Amino acid sequence: MTQTHKHRALALAAFVAVATTACAGKDGAKGSDGAAGTPGAAGTNGTNGTNGTNGQNGVAGASTGLKIAVSGATVNADGTVSVRFTAKDDRGYPVDLSGTTYSVNTQIKPRFSIAYVSQDSNGNVLPYTVLSKSGTPAQPTAFDPTAASSGTLVENGTSAGDYTYTFPASAALDSTKASNTHVVWIQASRQTDTNNPYDSATFTTVNQEYDFIPAGSGTVVKREVASTTACNACHAGFKPEGGGLYPGAANAPFHGGGRNQAAYCDICHNPGRTSNPAADASVFVHRIHNGKNIQTANQFHGIAATYPQDLRNCDACHKGAAQGGQAYSRPSRAACGSCHDAVDFTGAGTATCQVSGFNVTTGVTTAGNTMGGTSKCNHQGGTYSDDTSCTACHFPNKVQAYHVPVVNPDPNVVLLGGTNANTNAAFVAAANAVPTGAAQITYDVKSVGVTTDGKLNPYIVFKLKSTVGGTTTDVVFNTYAAGVTTELINGFVGSPSVYFAYGEPQDGVTAPADFNAAASAYIKRIWNGTYAATTATLTGPDSSGYYTVTLTGTTIPAGTTLLTGGVGYTYGLNKTDLTKDTQPLTEIDLSAYPYNSTTRVGGLLVPAPDVTKVATGFTGRRSIVNNAACNNCHSFLGVAPTFHAGQRNDGPTCAFCHTPNKTSYGWAANSKDFIHAIHGGRVRSVAFNWHASSPTDNYGDVGFPSALNNCQACHYPGTYDFSAVASNKQVYTDSLMANLLWSTAATGTFNGADTTINFEFSPYVTTDGVTSYGTGYSVSAAGVPTQAAAASLVTSPVTAACVACHDSTQDKAHMKANGGSFYASRASLTPSGAASFTTTGATSVEQCLLCHGPGAMAPIGDVHGF
Numbered sequence: 001m002t003q004t005h006k007h008r009a010l011a012l013a014a015f016v017a018v019a020t021t022a023c024a025g026k027d028g029a030k031g032s033d034g035a036a037g038t039p040g041a042a043g044t045n046g047t048n049g050t051n052g053t054n055g056q057n058g059v060a061g062a063s064t065g066l067k068i069a070v071s072g073a074t075v076n077a078d079g080t081v082s083v084r085f086t087a088k089d090d091r092g093y094p095v096d097l098s099g100t101t102y103s104v105n106t107q108i109k110p111r112f113s114i115a116y117v118s119q120d121s122n123g124n125v126l127p128y129t130v131l132s133k134s135g136t137p138a139q140p141t142a143f144d145p146t147a148a149s150s151g152t153l154v155e156n157g158t159s160a161g162d163y164t165y166t167f168p169a170s171a172a173l174d175s176t177k178a179s180n181t182h183v184v185w186i187q188a189s190r191q192t193d194t195n196n197p198y199d200s201a202t203f204t205t206v207n208q209e210y211d212f213i214p215a216g217s218g219t220v221v222k223r224e225v226a227s228t229t230a231c232n233a234c235h236a237g238f239k240p241e242g243g244g245l246y247p248g249a250a251n252a253p254f255h256g257g258g259r260n261q262a263a264y265c266d267i268c269h270n271p272g273r274t275s276n277p278a279a280d281a282s283v284f285v286h287r288i289h290n291g292k293n294i295q296t297a298n299q300f301h302g303i304a305a306t307y308p309q310d311l312r313n314c315d316a317c318h319k320g321a322a323q324g325g326q327a328y329s330r331p332s333r334a335a336c337g338s339c340h341d342a343v344d345f346t347g348a349g350t351a352t353c354q355v356s357g358f359n360v361t362t363g364v365t366t367a368g369n370t371m372g373g374t375s376k377c378n379h380q381g382g383t384y385s386d387d388t389s390c391t392a393c394h395f396p397n398k399v400q401a402y403h404v405p406v407v408n409p410d411p412n413v414v415l416l417g418g419t420n421a422n423t424n425a426a427f428v429a430a431a432n433a434v435p436t437g438a439a440q441i442t443y444d445v446k447s448v449g450v451t452t453d454g455k456l457n458p459y460i461v462f463k464l465k466s467t468v469g470g471t472t473t474d475v476v477f478n479t480y481a482a483g484v485t486t487e488l489i490n491g492f493v494g495s496p497s498v499y500f501a502y503g504e505p506q507d508g509v510t511a512p513a514d515f516n517a518a519a520s521a522y523i524k525r526i527w528n529g530t531y532a533a534t535t536a537t538l539t540g541p542d543s544s545g546y547y548t549v550t551l552t553g554t555t556i557p558a559g560t561t562l563l564t565g566g567v568g569y570t571y572g573l574n575k576t577d578l579t580k581d582t583q584p585l586t587e588i589d590l591s592a593y594p595y596n597s598t599t600r601v602g603g604l605l606v607p608a609p610d611v612t613k614v615a616t617g618f619t620g621r622r623s624i625v626n627n628a629a630c631n632n633c634h635s636f637l638g639v640a641p642t643f644h645a646g647q648r649n650d651g652p653t654c655a656f657c658h659t660p661n662k663t664s665y666g667w668a669a670n671s672k673d674f675i676h677a678i679h680g681g682r683v684r685s686v687a688f689n690w691h692a693s694s695p696t697d698n699y700g701d702v703g704f705p706s707a708l709n710n711c712q713a714c715h716y717p718g719t720y721d722f723s724a725v726a727s728n729k730q731v732y733t734d735s736l737m738a739n740l741l742w743s744t745a746a747t748g749t750f751n752g753a754d755t756t757i758n759f760e761f762s763p764y765v766t767t768d769g770v771t772s773y774g775t776g777y778s779v780s781a782a783g784v785p786t787q788a789a790a791a792s793l794v795t796s797p798v799t800a801a802c803v804a805c806h807d808s809t810q811d812k813a814h815m816k817a818n819g820g821s822f823y824a825s826r827a828s829l830t831p832s833g834a835a836s837f838t839t840t841g842a843t844s845v846e847q848c849l850l851c852h853g854p855g856a857m858a859p860i861g862d863v864h865g866f
Contacts, residue, residue, distance in 0.1 A: 062104075062192070063089040063090075063091070063093060063095070063103055063104060063105075063192060064089060064090050064192060064202070064204075065089050065090035065190070065204045066087065066088075066089065066095060066108075066188060066189075066190035066204045066205075066206050067087070067088050067089070067090070067206065068085055068086070068087055068110075068186050068188055068206045068208040069085060069086050069088070069208075070083055070084070070085045070184065070186070070208060070210035071084045071085065071086070072084055072212075073182075073184060073210060073212050075173060075214050076166070078169060078172060079169075079172035079173045079175070080151075080166055080167050080168065080169060080171070080172050080173075081114060081166070081167050081171070081172075081173065081182075081184070082164055082165065082166040082167075083112070083164070083165050083166075083167075083184050083186075083210065084156070084162070084163070084164045085162075085163055085164075085165070085186060085208070085210075086160075086161050086162050086163070087108070087161045087163065087188070088161050089103065093161075094159060094160050094161025094162070095108070095161045095190065096159075096161070097109075097110070097153075097155075097163065097188075099194070101159065102159045103161075104192055104194065105190050105191060105192045105194070106190075106191045106194055106197060108188050108189065108190055109144060109146060109188075110145070110153070110165070110186055110187060110188040111142040111143060111144050111186070111187040111188075112142065112143045112145070112151065112165050112167065112184065112185070112186055112187075113130065113141055113142040113143070113184070113185040113187075113267045114130070114131045114132075114167055114171055114182065114183070114184050114185075115128035115129055115130040115131060115182070115183055115185075115267060116128070116129050116131070116174070116177050116180040116181065116182045116183070117129075117180055117181040117182070117183065117221050117222070117223050118177075118180055119221065122329075122330075124323070124326055124329065124330045125221060125222075125223050125225075125322075125323045125326070126223075127223070127266055127270050127271055127272065127281075128183070128223055128266050128267060128270055129177075129272065130267060130270060130272065130273055131167075131171045131172070131173065131174070132170050132171045133170050133171070134170045137272065137273055137274070137275055138272075138273065139273075141267050141268045141270070141273050142185070142187065142267065142268070143167065143168065143171070145165060149168055149170070150168060151165060151166050151167045151168045151171075152165070152166050153165045165186075173214055177214075178213075178214040178215040179213060179214075179215045179218055180213070180221075181211055181212070181213055181218075181220045181221045181222070182211070182212055182213065182214060183209060183210065183211050183222075183223070184209075184210045184212075185207060185208070185209055185210075185264050185267055186206070186207070186208040186210070187205075187206070187207050187258055187259060187264070188205075188206050188208075189203065189204065189205045189206070189256070189257065189258045190203070190204045190206075191203050198240070200239055200240050200241060200257075200707060200709070201862070201863075201865070203239070203240060203257065205237075205238075205239075205257055205258050205259070205260050207259060207260055207261035207264045209222075209261070209263065209264070222263070222322045223263060223266060223322075223323070224262070224263045224321045224322035224323055224324075225262075225263075225266075225318065225321055225323050225324060225326055225327070226262040226263075226265075226281075226285070226317045226318055226321050226324070227262060227317065227318065227319060227320040227321040227324060228260070228261050228262040228263070229320055230262075230315075230316060230317050230318070230319060230320055230321070231262050231317060232260075233316075233632040233633065234308070234632060234633040234705040234706065235705050235706055236706040236707065236710050236713055237260050238254070238257060238259065238260040239257060239260075239706075239707055239710070240256070240257035240707065241707040241708060241709060262317075262321070265281050265285075266281055269281035269284065269285075271334075277334070278298075278300055279300075280334055282332065282334050282335040282338065283300075283334050283335070283337075283338040284300040284338075285317075286335065286338035286339050287299060287300040287303075287338050287339075287341075288300050288303045288305050289305055289307045289311060290307065290311050290338070290339045291303050291304035291305045291307075292304050292305065292306060292307070293311070293339075294338075294339065294341045295341055295342070298341045304701070305703055305705075306641075306701060306702050306703055308633045308634050308641065308705070309405075309430065309431055309633065309634050309635040309636070309639075309640055310405035310406075310407065310430035310431050310635070310639065310640035311339065311405075311640075312402075312403040312404065312405040312430075313403075313405040313430065313431035313433070313635060314327045314328070314400075314403050315431075316431065316635060325396070328396040328397075328399045328400045328403075329391070329396045329399075330391075331387070331390040331391065331394045331399060332387040332390060333345050333384065333387055333390075334387075336390075336394075342376060342377055343376070343377065343378075343379050344376040344377060344378050344379060345379045345383065345384050345385075346383060346385075347378055347379075347382075347383035348376065348378075349376040349377045349378040350376070350377070350378075381393050404433055404435060405429070405430040405431040405433045405640065406427050406428065406429050406430065406433060406435060406593075406604075407424065407427065407428040407429075407430055407639060407640050407642055408427060409424055409425050409426060409427060409601055409602065410423040410424050410425070410642070413425045413573065413601070414573055414574070414575045415573055415575055415599055415600050415601050416599065416601060421572055421573050421574065422571055422572055422573070422644060422645070423571075423573075423642065423643075423644075423645055424571075424605060424642060424645040424646065425573060425583075425599075425600060425601045425602075426584075426586045426593070426595075426601070426602060426603045426604060426605045426645075427593045427602065427603070427604050427605065428604075428605045428607065428639050428640075428642060428645065428646050429604065429605065429606045429607070429639070430635065430636060430639040430640040430642075430646075431635035431636055431639070431640070432635060432636050433606075434606055435590070435592065435593070435604065435606075436592075437468075437590055437592075438468075438587060438590060438604055438606050439466045439467065439468045439491075439587055439606065440466070440467045440468075440606055440608075441464055441465070441466055441475070441585060441606065441608045442464070442465045442467070442608050442609065442611075443462060443463075443464060443465075443496065443567040443568060443608055443609070443610070443611040444462060444463050444464070444465060444546075444611070445460065445461070445462045445565070445566065445567055445611045445612065445613045446461040446462060446463075446546050446613075447460070447461045447613065447616060448460050448461075448500075448563070448564065448565035448613045448614065448615040448616065449615050449616040449617070450556050450563070450615060450617075451550065455552070455555070456555050456556045456557065456558075456783075457550050457551055457552050457553075457554060457555065457556070458500045458519065458550070458551050458554060458556050458563065458565060458615070459548055459549065459550040459551070459565075460498050460500070460548070460549050460565040460566075460567070460613075461546050461547070461548050462498070462546060462547060462548075462549070462567050462611075463475065463541065463544075463545045463546045463547060464489075464496075464567075464608075474541075474545040475489055476541060476545070477489065477527060477541075477547070478490065480527055480528045480529065486528065487524075488523065488524050488527055488585075489585070491587060491588065491589040492585055492586060492587055492588065493583060493585075493586050493588055493595070493600070493603065494524065494570070494582075494583035494584050494585045494586050495522065495523040495524035495527070495570065495583075495584075495585050496523055496567050496568050496569065496570050496584070496585055496608065496647075497520050497521060497522045497523060497567075497568070497569050497570040497582060498520060498521055498523060498549045498551075498565065498566070498567055499518065499519075499520040499565065499566050499567075499568070499569045499656055500518060500519045500520065500551065500554070500556075500563065500564070500565045500566075501515040501517070501518045501562070501563075501564055501653070501655070501656040501659075502515060502517050502518070502556065502560050502561065502562050502563040502564070503515055503516055503517065503560065503561035503562045504516060504517045504557075504560060504779050504783065504785045505559070505785055506661075506741060506777055506785060506787065506788075507741065507742060507777075507787070507788070507826075507837055508837060509738070509739055509740075509741060510559065511559070511561050511739055512561055512562070512739055512740075512741050513561075513562075513621070513622065513736055513739040513740050513741070514562075514621070514655065514659065514660050514740060514741045515562060515564075515621060515655050515656060515659050516659045516660060516661055516741060516777060516779070517659075517779035517783075517785075518656055518657065518659075519551050519554040519781065520569065521535070521536040521549060521551055522570060522582045523538065523549065525579075526538040526549060530579055533552065534552055534553055535551070535552060535553040536549060536550065536551050536552060536553065537549070537550050537552055553781055554781050554783075555781065555782050555783040556783060557783035560618075560783070561618070561619070562614075562618060562619070562620060562621045563614070563615040563618045564612055564613070564614050564615060564618070564620055564621065564653075564656075565612065565613060565615060566610055566611055566612035566613070566650075566653060566656070567610070567611055568608060568609070568610035568611065568647060568648075568649070568650075569610060569647055569648055569656070570582045570583070570584045570585075570647055571584055571644045571645040571647040571648070573600075583600065584605055584607075584645055584647050585605075585608070586603040586604065586605055587603055587604045587605075587606070588602075588603040588604075590603075590604055592604075605645060605646060605647075607636065607638065607639065607645075607646035607647055607649055609649060609650065610647075610648070610649055610650040610653060612650070612652075612653055621652075621655065622719070622736070623652065623716060623719065624652070624715055624716065624719045624720065625651040625652045625654075625714060625715060625716075626651070626714065626715065626716050627650050627651040627652060629651075629712075629713060629714050629715070630651040630714060632713075633705065633713075636649060637649040637650070637651060651714070654671040654675070655671045655672075658670055658671035658674065659671075659741075660672075660741040660742060660743050660744060661741075661744045661776050661777045661778075661788070662744070663744045663745060663746060663747055663776065664690070664691070665690060665691070665750070665757070665760040665761050665762060666745065666746045666750055666761050666762030666764065666765035666767075667688075667690040667745065667762045668743040668744060668745045668795060668800065669690070670743040670744075670800065672743070672800060672801050672804075673743050673795070673800050673801075673804060674688075674690060674804075675714075676801060676804030676805060677690070677699065677804040677805075678699045678702055679702065679704045679708070679714075680704065680708060680804050680805035681699045681700050681701065681702035681703075681704075682700075682701075682702065682703050682704065682708075683708060683805055684700065684804075684805065684807050685807050685808045685809070686763060686807055687699070687700035688700060689759060689760055689761075689762075690760065690762075691760060692759050692760050694759065695759040698759075708805060709863055709864045710864075710865075711864045711865060712865060717865075718861075720860065720861075720864065721852075721853075721854065721859060721860035721861040721864065721865065722736070722849065722853055722854055722860070723854040723859075723861055733849060733853060733854075737797070737798075737846070737849070740797035741797070742794040742795065742796055742797060742800070742821075743794060743795045743797070743800040744776055744777070744788060744792055744793070744794055745762070745764070745765075745793040745794060745795055745823050746762070746764075746765045746773040746792065746793040746823070747773050747774055747775055747776040747788070747789070747792045747793075748772065748773060748774075748775075749769055749770065749771060749772050749773070750765055750766070750767040750768075750769070750771075751767065751768075751769035752767030752768065752769065753769060764793075764822075764823045765793070765823075772791060773789070773791050773792050773793055773825075774788070774789025774790065774791035774792045775788065775789045775792070776788050776789075776792060788826060789826070790825065790826050790827035790830060791825055791826070791827060792825065792826050793823045793824065793825055793826075794821065794823075794824060794825075794826055794829070795820075795821060795822050795823060795824075796819075796820050796821040796822075796846050797846065798820065798846050798848040798849070799815045799816075799820035799821060799822055799846065799848070802815065802848070803815065803822060815848070818846070818847045818848060818850075818851075819845045819846045819847040819848070820846050820848065
């Protein structure tokens, strides 16, 4: 047992002992004897009474959490304000702020702020006017009662968690504003692990708002421009990473993890309170999130965040807030200039800014792009020294129209002479945006199965639906006619694909728990006859509008596991050979997004969410990743940052293609390996340079916006630590561990002399251009597997997940000392004479779960669950 776990256990035991004694029920009264029977020849004694039932013991448990409730605010004769509040734990028991008497916690030092709210003539709610009058600018904004001249905090009574705080005279009310809404903010944090102050699992922060009108009547007006709920979609309550897992200032929570409400930010990051104008909330928040695009000199404290969705999706932060609409209705030089930092409102610039655009012929962005320019250019509407005239041009619907999140075609796409065949040649709607007039295509999968005619071919029954202007209709495919009707759907080019993924025997595992084989077909090619009938067929629609695709050239042999089919997934482009082109379904009848039929550039992609279904008679792959959780940050997976043209947009089925055998540049491209490594970029010892753009531009700069040990930011609860199965966990865990496939890290050779790509090579492979790591695993269309070469390099299953973040020399040594393998050759793990290695071999048994499994000494969930 680690020292931390030992301290937790001792503290918990002590608390339980106290709580049990205090809460134990009393014994019931003993029943009295029954009365004796009347004497007589036939008389009998009365029956004895029964004993009373003992009372039940009270529920014992550790005190967790913190809840602050304000019962009222009083304006004193001198104009100061007293606020009475209670502090209680999650069960409603009182909390001792000192942590010395009746609750277990480190000392809680609450901070108190007071401000009033005002509105302009247009009804916009303005930034707080904070009440405290000392210093220039006025400071402090939040009072700590333990400091001199910072008010008084007293406890009302004993052991009740009931307190009164009185603000100092420097924060007295302005009597002329007695009819304005006033707000008191209380900031308090509780740590119940007195031995480890960095333990995030036992740390709770509260920012409590209390609104009142001193005059006693009127309608309360709250100031809330950004939504805490929206912020928490990515930031998960701004909870500290904790545990000392990733020490260093770069990973420390901002403000010590003590501030977690969006509206509270305005107390300090307020134009009337900041000596640095860039620290105003309307400036620095935008600059942090747009840090990769603005000029380096304008970055807030040098922060260049890798924002995980299209920045023009203003609703990502503002939607749901009381005044979220002010993002569009109250433009200002500070707010707009924080992103459009090349704009000069004073007239001192040398050029005229232009609205960003895209030339679909040349594939370049027009000059004078207002986002992230390297020099100042004059505001095209003229010179302004205040914000009073902004709305004359930038009225709400116009501002909103310029912030529709639609990504331009990628200038590096092969259709424009670039090198990327797997990117977007069309405009792509991001963040679930559907531009005016556009159709939203969705997929409906009815069933997936295997034919029963003895051929064992996979099939999928599906249809497409189109929603325009709120009306949804089934899509009926055109009848193909060469030279006349060459597109599947009117107003569109391209199509989705059907995709099947499944498991075949590999490395001695007969029933893999991971996909390692796949087959797909591009629907348009089946429809127009490019594919032979011996490869794939399309029939339908049936009476309900469903079509059926059968892959007649693919066999699903007996013993196959996990068979799952889906619709979507298409993105591959080919400039010269259309028979190899899999252009995604692209709308071409919208004037706002023109399509060039010669270059095949332009048009609009409104990506349809991929839809899958497990085949009849099969058990699906274990459910681990929550796609809705992925989209909490990404809004719509695969667009801005754009990969696979937004067509691979379902987190769980990344594993369709990114199997344990997928590898590139000496890195495992298994979904488990690369997704963890990308998100863990900021804590890795070795930069993750897989698919790097340059020697210095790689995934090392990805700043995951939540605590990295918050696995539930992506995973379903209990799925990442082997604890989610309700039945026999040990049987389940043993079976799963025996059937997990190992991640292939390297096959082939690597030529380090090739400077065009050598910065993408893993540092764990030899790059002499001679050393060969052999070939990888494959499955033929007939369902026959070919095992990987003995020289290929592999990493064992649990190690592969953990080493993505925990990759220091000491971390890797610990894993290998406990049975893990890291970049080991299959040959070194193969028992002598065996055709393939097996996870039951003495040299390849991971012992990770002995200590880190459910109920073990240091369970994964203890430090990776919130």
